[in-house]
Structure formats: C-alpha cells, structure tokens
Amino acid sequence: MPFPIKSKPNYCLLAADWTGRHHILIGQGAGSEAMLRAARQLVAAAAPVEIHFNSDQADTALIDELKGLSKASSITSVTIYPHARAVLSHLAEILDTARMGSRFYVAGSEAFLWDVTRIAARFGVDPIVIQREATGKDGRNVYCIHCKTTLTNVTTNIVQCPHCHRHLLVRDHFSRFRNAYMGVCADAEVPGERPPVEEIAR
C-alpha cells in the first residue's frame, strides 16, 4: 500500500531491464546482497554490465562473490571502492561518458540511493531510469528547516538538532533535492511540551 505522503519514496527489488543497452550497477554497504542478485540476473544480458561497489561496512564474503563475477563474459568490470565517497566521485566520470540506453541499478542505504540519483540528475538522467533498492539499517537524513543543517542516521521521531538545539519532529516528507526528510520544531508553541520519543521504521 503506498504511503499517504506522496513524497515518501517507494523502493523496489532490483530487476533486470532487458530494454537497456548498458547496465550499470552501483552499490554500497548492506546493498551487496541486492547487487549480487541483480548481477546474477544480468549475466544473461547481451549488453555490457559494469559493477561499482563501495565495500565499506559490507560483508566480505559477498564482496568476494561480487569480484568473482568478473569472470563472466558479459560482466565487463567489477570495481570495488574501499572508501565511502569514492564510488560517488567516480560516478560522475561514468555518467559523463555513458550513452543513452544505459540503465542504472542502485542498492544501499536510502541516503546513498538519493546521492546517486542527484548526481545522475546533473547529467540529465531522469530518476525513472534508475532502480533503487534500499537496504541496511541506517536511519534517515533529516533536514532542519530552521538552521538548514542535515542530520544523519536519525532513528527516532523527535531528534535534537546539534547546531541550533531545537527539538525537531521528523516528518515523512522527503526532499529528493536535499536528500533528507523534513525536520520541523516539535515544540514551537509551548517549549518543552513534546510528543514522546519513539523509534521509527525507515
């Protein structure tokens, strides 16, 4: 059932899109299982497949399996990046030379999925050609609308902004532009009077 708030993103299980002429898989951390699953489907592809994966905090056995896929003839390259931002930096190079007909498959934390989508948007790539599978237990990015700070890994409905110290209500409104959920002062009317703190599911 779709979320009542339209901007809250929906994610899918990565699935081979056979209309593509070039398949580019990008992943991070807990996305390794999803990446393997998609790569195994695409082994049957006639089109080239390249895999870019950030191994930071990923299961080493699964990383080894990903590396092993480079033996398949249709998998043109498997590149493992040890640092969290390295794959995103490399993404711009990939996008600059990629041609129309490319399909993108992204797996990782929610924040990573939208970092990739935003970089791709700079190259005119419509979000509709990027499949996103959210994995792992990372919390939300939250944007404090008051002081414009972005908080990371938020797992509760109320969180204190480390910069302006307001207690923020974490809403389900998600900004693709900012890659964050909206955080708005929870006790503006009566300071100190706030709803109880609860864990939130992603």
Place this chain on the structure above:
Amino acid sequence: MNNIIPVKVARAEMITPLVRHFTLRAVDGLPLPVFAGGSHVIVSMYADERVIKNPYSLLSDPADTGSYGIAVRLQEASRGGSRYMHEAVRVGDMLEISRPVNLFPLDTLARKHLLIAGGIGITPFMSQIHDLKRRSAAFELHYAVRSLANAPFAQHLLNENPGRVHLYADDQGERLDLDALLGDQPLGTHVYVCGPQGLMNGVRAAAQRSGWEAVSIHSEAFTAPIAGAPYTAVLARTGQEIEIGPEQTLLEAAEAAGIYPNYMCRGGVCGVCETRVLDGQVKHLDHYLSAEDQATHQKMMICVSRAACERIVIDL
C-alpha cells in the same frame, strides 16, 4: 470560442512553392501572449459555408510579443484550410487565433536536445531554437526535406546556427541514418520529432532499438482530420440530430449547430474533447485513447474520430 485573439495579417509571403509564411499582429495593438517554444495556435477561418479551424505552430521568437509567425504548407488533399490560407487570405485581412497552447514543450532538464524535423514539421523547432539559445542549451537540428527548393527556412537556420543544423535533401540522395544518430548520444539527451508519420514512427522505433526510455522521446503530429462517409449524430442531452458531412468533423458539425464542446488541440492528441458514446460504433482516428478504450466504443475524440456506422448517439 475559448479566448480568441483577433489578429491582422501584417505580412504574407511564399517562401517555397508550397509554403506561405504569415506574420500576424494583434488588432488591438496590445502585446500578444508570451509562449514557450513548441506552442501552436488554432486559426479560425470563415470560409463560405463553414468555419475551418486548423492548428499551426508558432515559429517566431517567443520573446517577441509584437507579432507571431506561422507557416502553412498547401496540402494537396486539403479539407480547405490550407487552400484558404493560401488563396483567400490577403495582407491586411483579419483572422482569429486561439491563445497559444503547448503540447510539445522542451524538457528543460535535458543535457542535450536532438531536434528532428521533416518538411513543414520544422515550424515548432524554430521557436524552440530561440528558447534553447537563450538558455545556452546544447542542441542539434536534423532537417529532412524532399528537395532544397522545398526546405522552408533552411538557409536561415543554417546561417543562424552554424555547426548545429544538418540538412538532408531526399532528391540529392541524402539520408538521415536514425540508428546511427540515436545509437550514440550522451546520457540525458532528449529527442523531439515533428513531421510526416513515417519519420515519427522511424524515430520512435530507432530510439527504442537503442534503449531510450519513453520520457526522453517527444513528438508532435500534424494530423489533419481524415474525411469519411457522412453520418448522423444524435445529441442525447437534447435529442437534437446533426448531420456530419464527409469533410467535416463531429466537433465542427456541433459548432455549426450552435453547440460548443470543450476542445484544445483539434488534432486528436490532447484528450480534452473526449465524449461518451451511448450507441453506435466509432472509427477511431485519434492518438489519445488506449487500445482498450477504443475497443469499448464508449468514448470518442470528436475532433478527429468519426462514426463507423450511419447513426451514433453521443452524450452532448
């Protein structure tokens, strides 16, 4: 009926043996509406027995609110509209145009715009190129024509856009290789095509073969309503019966009878004139309804489609 602007024909000149270029100015002397490249207006022509309404793309600079430019190609199998524009309209005459409507906009987030024109289909690209240059956007125009003598605005476009316009004259054996063109474009390219049906089908097919997603492919069809057998339409709300002639559309017949259904494009693509069919079979000539909807014969686009029987009952 909907937001009419009276205009005067300030200039009219033949720019090729078949194409007449008109410059239109507002009768009241006030600025004309600003529009986005790719827009068209619907020109109402009061011919002897009937009103003909045809859409024509605006080819002038959208920032020029002093006048609009349109170009009309004389169609051999004309229902009368293009013939009227060529033979009956003189400089100084008044015409009625609708406010501009845009069913063929540029995608402003595209990294590159690939424009493909066939013949008179060049017109919407002319206003779009003004917008693209104002935004310093990357673009290329590929313009296919029957012959250099029948290539409206070709020289002007080549002069104004050095290095970005490629002309293909059929009679010189020059062919536009769509697979080569669409097979090697950078990510973020959008393709826009306007021209004969064959060219539009060719571009769509080549784009799909090269794996382009649908959001990157844009087209505008200049379909004139097709003639057919005459028939009777019963307007269910009043019981009134109207006769539709072979060269006439249901929308035109309704208007002639004093009924003014909603419409926008008059070309079977926008969906505004969709009307419920209560009895009878429809000959669908539109590009809007899905195959499933067409099969039910419960809806029709009255601006282009016809009855496939002698008598049809519609919810009007």
